[in-house]
Amino acid sequence: MNGLEIRELECFLALSEELHFGRAGERLYVSQSRVSQLLAALERRIGARLVERTSRRVRLTPLGESFLTELRPAYEQLTSTVERARAAARGVEGTLRIGFQGTADARLMEAIAAFQERHPGCATEIVEVPFADPFGAVRQGEVDAAIVLLPVAEPDLVLGPVFSSERQTVAVSVRHAFAGRASLAAAELRGTPLIAATGPAPAYWRTAHAPSDTPAPAVRTLQEGLTLVAADRGAMLLCRPTAEYHGRKDVVFVPVDGLPDSVLGMVWHRDGETARVREFARALSGAAAGAVTGEA
Structure with missing residues (x-):
């Protein structure tokens, strides 16, 4: 263990997620050859191959898989320990940038207020996240x-507090057959064109928010979707608070029975967890708990 380099471990962790030497180098801001050097040094230190590399693919060896299983929690604990020490030394300061998708509801604003009260030395910035790219701003460091709509199944992201479970509504034009209904059953949406997100949003996320077999236009923003709804080009699923916030005369919002509730969650990058992020997750958990118990 003499002379163990933390950079070698970081290289292996990045390579295990990317399975590509070039992309791993981009994550670590080093060259592809440097990634190879760091991996080779780690393998010499261990005494066996951790990664198999061919002209077609990169994969972990059985030993590499076992090493990864034990290394990841140990590395995360180490980085958390260092970050906690740094935070204790300087306090939670600087700027925390918080993205939100859809509507910055009261629960989010309560969490921000609680965070600011606890950490007056840390400013907060609120940034809207594109409807069609819920995870891009976190990945790009923006x-x-x-705060995004669930589901979240991204291996490079951490899902923190989950909150704001709300009944779903379907937005339809005032001319649509559903416009006069008090509510709908989920089965009635199967033949209804549901407007979905296009672009970088993963397929499982798009399907969750537009569960229909009937083709419909795809949009990048919520406003684009509501404009198409008003033109009777399709329907769109929205949670109740978002529907109320975006109310307009040419669109009707009809509650839907039988669909999973719309739920929000806080996400951050595994490599970007800081004391500020952890403290805001704590504030958000407190605000969500207050909503459940009726304290807020």
């Missing part, structure tokens, strides 16, 4: 964390 925000430290984001």
Whole structure:
């Protein structure tokens, strides 16, 4: 263990997620050859191959898989320990950038207020996250964390507090056959064109928010979707608070029975967890708990 380099471990962790030497180098801001050097040094230190590399693919060896299983929690604990020490030394300061998707509801604003009260030395910036790209701003470092619609199944992201479970509504034109209904059953949406997100949003996320077998236009923003709804080009699922916030005369919002509730969650990048992010997650958890118990 003499002379163990933390950079070698970081290289292996990045390579295990990317399975590509070039992309791993981009994450670490080093060259592809440097990634190879760091991996080779780690393998010499261990005495066996951790990664198999061919002209077609990169994969972990069985030993590499076992090493990864034990290394990841140990590395995360180490980085958390260092970050906690740094935070204790300087306090939670600087700027926390928070992304939100859809509507910055009262629960989010309560969490921000609680965070600011506890940490007056840390400013907060609120940034809207594109409807069609819920995870891009976190990955690109444009925000430290984001409040997005579930589901979230991204291996490079951490899902923190989950909150704001709301009944779903379907937005339809005032001319649509559903416009006069008090509510709908989920089965009635199967033949209804549901407007979905296009672009970088993963397929499982798009399907969750537009569960229909009937083709419909795809949009990048919520406003684009509501404009198409008003033109009777399709319907769109929205949670109740978002529907109320975006109310307009040419669109009707009808509650839907039988669909999973719309739920929000806080996400951040595994490599971007800081004391600020953890403290905001704590504030958000407190605000969500207050909503459940009726304290807020």
